[in-house]
Amino acid sequence: MTAPRRRLSSFWIGLALVTGLYLAFLVALLGATATYTSPGRLWDALRTREIQYSIGLSLVTCTSSAILALLLAVPVGYLLARGRFAGKALLDAMLDIPIVLPPMVVGLCLLIFFQTPAGKLIERVVPFTYTVAGVVLAQFVIGAAFAVRTMRGVFDHLSSRPEDVAMTLGCSRGQAVWLVTLPAARRGMFAAFSIAWARSLGEFGPILVFAGATPMKTEVLPTSVFMQLSVGRLEAAVAVSLLMVGLALVVLVAVRLAGERL
Numbered sequence: 001m002t003a004p005r006r007r008l009s010s011f012w013i014g015l016a017l018v019t020g021l022y023l024a025f026l027v028a029l030l031g032a033t034a035t036y037t038s039p040g041r042l043w044d045a046l047r048t049r050e051i052q053y054s055i056g057l058s059l060v061t062c063t064s065s066a067i068l069a070l071l072l073a074v075p076v077g078y079l080l081a082r083g084r085f086a087g088k089a090l091l092d093a094m095l096d097i098p099i100v101l102p103p104m105v106v107g108l109c110l111l112i113f114f115q116t117p118a119g120k121l122i123e124r125v126v127p128f129t130y131t132v133a134g135v136v137l138a139q140f141v142i143g144a145a146f147a148v149r150t151m152r153g154v155f156d157h158l159s160s161r162p163e164d165v166a167m168t169l170g171c172s173r174g175q176a177v178w179l180v181t182l183p184a185a186r187r188g189m190f191a192a193f194s195i196a197w198a199r200s201l202g203e204f205g206p207i208l209v210f211a212g213a214t215p216m217k218t219e220v221l222p223t224s225v226f227m228q229l230s231v232g233r234l235e236a237a238v239a240v241s242l243l244m245v246g247l248a249l250v251v252l253v254a255v256r257l258a259g260e261r262l
Contacts, residue, residue: 077151107209154188
């Protein structure tokens with residue numbers, strides 16, 4: 001019994017060592033960034049009018065795109081989890097396209113689509129190209145894919161029995177989902193919203209290509225980092241980066257407290 005126990009201990013020690021080294025690397029990266037300059041200078045950078053505008057715009061657009069992503073993810077996730085139909089595997093794969101495409105390509109696809117007759121017709125009603133609405137749309141395209149994945153997992157793990165019982169008591173399928181399934185999935189819905197919000201916060205490529213990075217118009221936090229670096233304002237770029245790290249950590253903690261795993 002002694003030899004197997006030693007081998008088992010060595011195995012776990014090895015795993016712990018690999019995990020510890022990777023975690024130490026991440027902490028070192030964040031620590032080096034956080035200590036690059038003084039807190040006073042970081043605060044001064046965040047107080048500039050341009051960065052404050054990008055902070056406000058990011059909060060508004062991320063929240064808007066996450067709400068839209070959740071509204072899409074709930075029905076699509078339910079369809080993938082409970083539906084039985086031909087072509088389901090193909091649909092499932094196609095919904096992952098925004099996840100696997102390079103971000104710049106997503107932005108380029110949006111830009112080209114709105115040059116087509118259908119896209120131009122849409123823009124007569126709501127302009128998207130190089131506008132705040134375009135920022136929301138670019139964030140939504142990416143965030144929705146992650147929200148759909150999350151909601152499908154939620155519905156996969158929820159038992160359909162309470163829903164079936166509700167239907168035997170006279171509820172329609174829609175009523176059963178609304179009254180029974182969705183309340184049971186509320187933590188998963190919060191997780192899907194949070195993941196979409198966090199993904200929207202970090203999106204850079206699609207926004208830069210499709211909505212641009214015009215100061216005081218379409219500049220959000222990720223494009224602020226790029227803009228500040230392009231003009232040599234490294235301290236401002238560090239300040240915005242640390243703010244984004246802080247916001248991402250808040251989202252991670254909130255999801256963990258809600259009992260869901262990313």
